[in-house]
Amino acid sequence: MLTGTVYAALWGPMIFVLSTIVLAIIFLRDFKVPYATNLLITYLVISLMFGAVLFIHFIAVPFSNDPVAYIILYFRFIIIGLFFMHLKGRNIDFGLLLHGALKFIACHAIIGFILSFFVIRFVVNVNSEDLNSNTFLYAFFYNSSFDLFGITVYRNQGLFWEPGILQIFMNFLFFMSSFVFRNKRYQVIAAILILTTYSTTGIAILLLQFIVLLFSGNTTRIQKIIVASFLVVVALPVFILNYNQKVNEGDTSSSEVTSSIMRVYDFAEGVNITGRYPLTGIGMSGDTYKSVKSSSTSLLSGYSSEFVDLIADRRSSNSIMYFLTRFGIPFVFAWFLLIYKQGLTKEKRWLFLLIIIISNLSEPLILDPFFVLIACSGLYSLFRFKLVGSKPYAI
Known part of the structure; x- marks a missing residue:
């Protein structure tokens, strides 16, 4: 919650x-x-x-x-x-306990996605300082959509403020269902729900897990054929379509910019600040971050001055870079070592850690x-x- x-x-x-x-x-x-x-x-x-x-x-x-x-x-x-x-x-x-909570989130997301085709005309807008969302009965939320063969499809975001967060939890569900509890039903459900988020990062992580699953010694030949078929026929084409759409969207003459460009900027700024203050970072003051942050105008060439001004007042969307700039390399290294040692499972801890790192590069x-x-x-x-x-x- x-x-x-x-x-x-x-x-x-x-x-x-x-x-x-x-x-x-x-x-x-x-x-x-x-x-x-x-x-x-x-x-x-x-x-x-x-x-x-x-x-x-x-x-x-x-x-x-x-x-x-x-x-x-x-x-x-x-x-x-x-x-x-x-x-x-x-x-x-x-x-x-976590697996049960993730299954609940998945069931809610299934219902919300199905309802989106029928109730979208009845949604109301919810506004706060940090949120602008559309909701149906304050139980289901819809913000962004994409066109699929002439049909408007609302990206699945479940209980969360954007689809990119739902994909994180569904990738965890896929991981636990595939490598810990061997629950094939929720393995399939999680994979489908990740695709309905239409998140580039989420689908990329799913592809990575499919590849690991293919080379896992715990899967039979039939299971590997099924996984490979789903990977080639469904997941990979959706990823390519999604990536091409997001790379080509946006108009450089307007203040609207693709999230991919903003994330590149956040990454570059994070590397720059971490390189200057690698041991301690700059602390948790937002004012300090604004004063230390470089302009990096080369990354923003072609965009409007309004967007450049907006960048200066925006918190980084890249959690890893945000963490590094605030605390420095030693603290962050120790933190991720603790995440690696997590008490959930000993199965493929490296993959679990990698999912967290990749997910937080964009959230x-x-x-x-x-x-x-x-x-x-x-x-x-x-x-x-x-x-x-x-x-x-x-x-």
Whole structure:
């Protein structure tokens, strides 16, 4: 609910407060569990360690910094830590829980996509400072469309503010259904839903997973034939069509610009700033980012002055570059190492990490709750402690 959804954009602070209260109540109830004290000690140690790291980074940055941004990130970490410790206190399988949540998101996306052909005339506009969306009953959301053989098709975005976010979660569903739980039904559903998002990045990640699946030793010859057929006949042609449309769209004389050009600019700016401040980055102050950011006018030649002005006030859409410019290479390397060590599965961890990296090259989500939860699971997996009346237990 707090990562990329329309509800987070509309009522994020309220949802965060309610989630915090609920998690605190649940965590307090866990003290009935015999080993709750051990969980609490582990939780406090990790929370203090992470707080110390953030504080050291805050004072090490050679610019005026934004303490509020650090406090928000820290509170996000400790609240998510409460949730994770509850899962461990009750021996709830994190991977199984996430797989169930992803299946729910998929079912909602199926219904929303089918309804889009019938209810689009009944949608109403929802506006806020960070969001402009069309909704049907505040349950289904529609923003962008594309033409398919003369038919207007609305890109599937599910609960999220744009299709590019739904594809991230559906690629995770495809990964878990293919390599962890071997659920062929949701493997197919996830693949189809990724195609309905019409996201270039999403389809590219799906193609990568298909290729890995083809060379996986866990698939039979028949399964490989089916996967290869779907790859060549469906996924690859859709990717080529999608890529060609997006490369050729847009008018360089207007202020409208393709998202691909904006992402190239964000990447170039990120490399530039990271190269100048590789160890600490520039901190989490938005004003500092604007003052440090170079003009890079060569990337914007041919576009209107209005667009160039808009660029100066826009947050980077590239989470990886955003992360690097804010925190520097050592912190980001450690963060992705924790994501690699995530507590979801040991199956093809490199691919799981690669999906996260590629997805966040085009979406500003790397410090949102879902990805903080993944990193948090990796951090807790590094600790071992003894449960009361039981053998040593690795979190």
